[in-house]
Amino acid sequence: MSLELYYWDGLQGRGEFVRLALEEARVDYVEVARGKPSKGLGTEAMMAVMDSPDEPYPPFAPPFLKDGDLVIAQTANILFNLGPRLKLAPEVESLRYVANGLQLTIADVVTEAHDTHHPLASGLYYEDQKDAAKVRAHDFIDHRIPKFMSYFERVLAQNPAGDDFMVGDALTYVDLSMFQLIDGLLYAFPRALKRFGEHYPRLAALHDRVIARPNIAAYLDSDRRIDHNESCVFRHYPELDKAAT
Structure with a gap:
């Protein structure tokens, strides 16, 4: 390939x-x-x-x-x-659409995470919209993260095949993407998500299982993995982070 x-x-x-x-x-x-x-x-x-x-x-x-x-x-x-x-999709065709739907929902969260630091316009610098970003980020922390994460936690809990994977009984690209979403949010909002594992234990366990996979662990430890940074989608600005209500 x-x-x-x-x-x-x-x-x-x-x-x-x-x-x-x-x-x-x-x-x-x-x-x-x-x-x-x-x-x-x-x-x-x-x-x-x-x-x-x-x-x-x-x-x-x-x-x-x-x-x-x-x-x-x-x-x-x-x-x-x-x-x-890549053998990272459900074998059952109907579940492939479930996986795609979950991936699109993850994309929705990624867009909202981006908009916490660029709420007015993508073409403006963050410094030109800091006040609006603070409002947007705090709403994201208090309302949108819990809404999305509670949903994903429920998907894991209600998976007929068990709560090891998001879809079906084997690893799919959705599990890898869920790891990346959580990892990015933990980087951007460490204070707000300090108790992430208590609130969303299944998602936290999924995140840790993905890290432990040999190929993923090797990748994360390699120079192919780019570090989180403040030019990316998930950015850590201390003034935007806050303890969740």
Whole structure:
């Protein structure tokens, strides 16, 4: 399988959800934007695909995945395609749509997490909207995180196959993405989520099980894993963090 992943260099972002699936499956892939221009890679190579007049359906933004002539955009769409191929999707077809629905809900949380530090406009600097960001972040902590996490905790509890996995009785890309979502929120809001494990024990246990998987553990310890940072989706600004009500 020859795959090219396109996402911004230096950021985990939405591309990290795809990376985790590729790393768990130990698939060879190329991070195009992180490569050297001398080898036809780098950010310019990524932008060339997006701006190409010869691409009939160009992707709007990264992440997108290129597999030969096939270009797949949007995180959930990429994982819906990769899941069965990487053996990270339910074998039962109906459950694949359940997995996709959960992945799209995770994407909703990611968008709301981003908007805590950019509530007015993505084109403005954080420093230009700090007051609004504080209001948005505190509402996210008090209302939106509990709403989403209670739902995901309930999905685990009500899984007919047991609470080890989000969907069915085996690991899927949704479990890997849930790890990434939780990990990002813990980075961004450590004070607010200090008691995360008490409130959401099944999700906390899932997070820890994913970390313990050999391929994921090796990836997290490698230089391929980009650190959380304040240019990404999940950002830690102390003034936005607060103890949950």
